[in-house]
Amino acid sequence: MLNDSHCHFFSPSFFTALARQRSAATSPQELYRELQWDDPLSPEALSDRWVTELDANGVQRAALIASVPGDEASVAAAAARHPSRLVGLFMLDPSAAEAPQRTRAVLSEPGMKGVCLFPAMHHVPLHDDRTLRVVEAAAASPGAMVFVHCGVLSVGVRRKLGLPSRFDLRLGDPLAVARLAATFPQTPFVIPHFGAGLLREALMAADGCANILLDTSSSNSWIRHTPGLTLDAVFKAALGVVGPSRLLFGTDSSFFPRGWQRGIHEHQQTILDRLGVSAGDQSLIFGGNFDRLFPDWLKVKG
Ligand SMILES: [Zn+2]
Secondary structure, three states, X not given: OOEEEEEXXXXXXXXXXXXXXXXXXXXXXXXHHHHOOOOOXXXXXXXXXXXXXXXXXXXXXXXXXXOOOOOHHHHHHHXXXXXXXXXXXXXXXXXXXXXXXXXXXXXXXXXXXXXXXXXXXXXXXXXXXXXHHHHHHHHOOOOOEEEEOOOOOOOHHHHHHOOOOOOOHHHOOHHHHHHHHHHOOOOOEEEHHHHOOOHHHHHHHHHHOOOEEEEOOOXXXXXXXXXXXXXXXXXXXXHHHHOHHHEEOOOOEOOOOOOOOHHXXXXXXXXXXXXXXXXXXXXXXXXXXXXXHOOOHXXXXX
16 A cells, blocks of 8 residues: 655645746746646646556555645645545745634545645744744644644745745754654654654654654655764654654655656655564555545545
8 A cells, every 4th residue: 555645735726826926927937838848737637647547556545735826726626626635735935814723624525634834935833823823723624734834845836937936944953843743742743754864853853742753755865964864764753753553654745747756655665674663664654644634534434
């Protein structure tokens, strides 16, 4: 069983938002041409393409992140169309008007299971009251989780398009996630990419809070910031501190035609085999933990 906890849903509205950030005259079609990426056409068509892609790679379920604030309707449409395959997560800027109310409303929609915070991008500290109100709203939503991007943040599509990224990396601190996780111990918190450079802090946070999970997604190229660090050593350390039941496999797949990042899975599986991680523990990391975090909609209904 294979489930991917971290993919991005690059919907038509996502590209419309990026086009507007470049100039009022830029159309999404110009961006597709420039990037040589496929036009997503519609949230429905894109969700169908995702399911076809998951089928082709033997992936059972995937969590898709609406990757600009205000795009939650796209991913909600995808999750509603394929409830047994797709789980919806959405990026939210806690400084937006009525952010807690919107969090509550979106998380009450079927298939919408988590809010994603990017404090370095939105310049709202994790200890800020606005963040606390959003997390409080998520914690009050049954079955919802909170995803908090920490550490280094680089958004590939922004870089490719030459859009400025005025991120404040000081704000993505796993230790500040620990404070929130301790305040809401019943709510799962996910820190992606092992803390993206703040591995030590992510492990400290997760060691102290049983409701913090780490996702393994992306190429984890942040390891180059620590001389000599290898992804093998990262997995070994994470397994030693949080164990196999709090590691969530993910790829960070996003655009088409590239599609699902099979190479990330192969690489991580090779590492876990090399480390001698048992088949049972691997099945938790590659699928079981996902199903525990996002109980299957059909089973919940049935
Ligand atoms: Zn990502």
